[in-house]
Amino acid sequence: EQGRARDAAAHYRDALRLEPGYLAAANNLAYLLATTSDADVRDPAEAVRIAEAAVRDANAPEPALLDTLAAAQAAAGRRAQAIETATRASEIAAQRGDAALRDEIERNLARYRAAR
Numbered sequence: 001e002q003g004r005a006r007d008a009a010a011h012y013r014d015a016l017r018l019e020p021g022y023l024a025a026a027n028n029l030a031y032l033l034a035t036t037s038d039a040d041v042r043d044p045a046e047a048v049r050i051a052e053a054a055v056r057d058a059n060a061p062e063p064a065l066l067d068t069l070a071a072a073q074a075a076a077g078r079r080a081q082a083i084e085t086a087t088r089a090s091e092i093a094a095q096r097g098d099a100a101l102r103d104e105i106e107r108n109l110a111r112y113r114a115a116r
Contacts, residue, residue: 005037005041006038008028008032009029009033012025012026012028012032016029021057023057023065026053026057027051030051030068030071030072031047031068033046033047034048034071034074035071048073048078050072051069051072054069055069063089063090063096063098063101063102064089066085066088066089066092067101067104069085070083070085070089070109071108079112079115082112083112086112087109090102090105090106090109093105
């Protein structure tokens with residue numbers, strides 16, 4: 001939020017070194033690597049790897065983790081996968097009654113479908 005993507009990435013990596021199963025840090029790092037405009041930090045391929053591991057490590061399918069995976073897939077040019085993953089995330093959020101998260105995922109899904 002402060003435009004310090006490099007610092008944020010370093011802090012998330014430190015958090016993951018200290019606690020490898022820290023899903024929130026993994027999710028935030030993956031999202032940052034997928035979406036930052038800082039070319040020195042942006043790494044969609046690594047974002048996909050981190051997000052896939054977070055989804056695997058979760059005890060149950062988590063729509064927020066899937067949403068980040070979809071963002072990483074889209075950033076890596078894997079649009080069809082991003083659409084599939086975001087659709088699944090939206091369905092799970094809806095099943096859980098989390099309308100706000102579902103709406104956010106649906107906005108992201110519309111961008112993937114529009115190839116933006």
